[in-house]
Amino acid sequence: MRTLSHGIFRAFLATSLLLVSLATSAADDPLPSWNDGATKRAILDFVQRVTAPAGKDFVPAPERIAVFDNDGTLWSEQPMYVQVAFALDRIKALAPQHPEWREKQFFKAALEGDLKAVSQSGAKGLLELMMATHAGMTTEEFEQTVKDWLATARHPRFQRPYTECVYQPILELLAFLRASGFKTYIVSGGGVDFMRPWTEKVYGIPPEQVVGSSMKTKFELRDGKPALVRLPEIDFVNDKETKPVGIDRFIGRRPLLAFGNSDGDHQMLQWTAAGSGARFVGIVHHTDAERESAYDRASPIGRLDKALDEALAKGWTVVDMKSDWKTIFPPRDGR
């Protein structure tokens, strides 16, 4: 009986090892949309180092926090932030109920689709735009508005849903990190409530792992039923110096890996790089005008200047979109 059990055990063990070996072979390239080269090797090496239990750089799974900027890192941010496109469409939809907007220069520009005037209105104009379109409803009503808009809106150049203008190589990286025990987070300057309704489906990142800018909300009983109402007041802006603040507040651990694409991510990258032990800092450099966009030091949206200098000086990993990525976007739905 002992011998039989022993035999069964050995057979089972052999089968298991075979399965493991097959699995390893199938997963030999977890990043098929990345061209072979220094960038891809740097990513694979890093993940191998922090996950090898016997290695000196091993990090226990609960501490494997990976953070990604959203605009320009996970999806396209040109010719304008998707959330601004959303706000402009909301202005048009809400305009009939707000005749007073027609008198205001900024709203006039927005209604006429005068993008240049909109962007020239700067932070103050953008804030007015947000307050007018993102407040005054419950959190659930706003969530529905975002979902409805995304279902029909199309990227002006790529003519596909914005949620399909996401970077296939980064989707693969997110999945690879999760399979390697990482918890993946978004840390974005964009509105947390604009992202949460769709990030789980599109990126595999659940609502509770999205850190972003927010507006104040107020709890109240409406006809005895609890509601959270969105107020026209900024709560937190998660950008530049406040990205590490947001990471500390919402996650409470320093990331092991961080990816960004602009100076808005600079401090988050510095904060990550300064942690003890092995850390990975990556920048998506938009170098591909043909397939997506080419911009960096002089761009009004997603300017990449000081962070690029530090990346080059410190040997952070700079992804060259044109040469490092085989494909940019996922295959179209149904194709």
Add this chain to the structure above:
Amino acid sequence: MRTLSHGIFRAFLATSLLLVSLATSAADDPLPSWNDGATKRAILDFVQRVTAPAGKDFVPAPERIAVFDNDGTLWSEQPMYVQVAFALDRIKALAPQHPEWREKQFFKAALEGDLKAVSQSGAKGLLELMMATHAGMTTEEFEQTVKDWLATARHPRFQRPYTECVYQPILELLAFLRASGFKTYIVSGGGVDFMRPWTEKVYGIPPEQVVGSSMKTKFELRDGKPALVRLPEIDFVNDKETKPVGIDRFIGRRPLLAFGNSDGDHQMLQWTAAGSGARFVGIVHHTDAERESAYDRASPIGRLDKALDEALAKGWTVVDMKSDWKTIFPPRDGR
């Protein structure tokens, strides 16, 4: 060979089933410190209903969010909030460097251990106490201070570390919920940075699943090295009406289950109860003066009045500590 494989497979399957059955038997009572009765049954029934895949109340695992207040729900809050005990000890430790404190009435009371005077100073006094003891250092320095204090501080009545004055029945409930696919969160009025250094070890709740009150922090480069410095300024108070706000901001999903013990949790419980489908709302009612404490409607700390009325009116689950719990605290370390 096929037959042999088949035989091995059947033997393996039989062994697996045996192991599963043994595991089920051992886990037949996931809540051994809870006395049999309506409360325990209500909890077990609820978890069974939302996790049975074919049932009408089934909820997919990612949506199984459980939130717990901390003070008075996970650990003892009498005779004073543990964080206040920490702050008073910090005042004493820091006093030599702050001779000016001796002139201030509130600090004088704190230094003399005059608890009554301290509590009479109300919210303003408490705020002063927090600012003096919780700001001016980096986040990492503060974390170390909390850890060092908890390692030596003892509960004045129970004479054991505060982290051992936690409720064994709730520890079992947390573990049972996690084993049932729930993500367990703390949603506390206490400082998030006071809790995060130890909640993973004590409750199995990682830092990123702790929601609490916070102070502002500032990112800066100190000798070229990034640091987050704690400012003497309130960032967010997570209490009463703002607990649902905190849940929405940090988690972004409505809880499926919520446990509290005071009116400070009332709105969080209302917010949870008002969700669609099955929801569980629980209150820990401190009815055990002998083993822990007995207090509710008239208590200055942890007052339970309006929430208790609504619980009784709506049939929320009220835990009677004295009759529902076999034991209060975990066995002492090393015993």
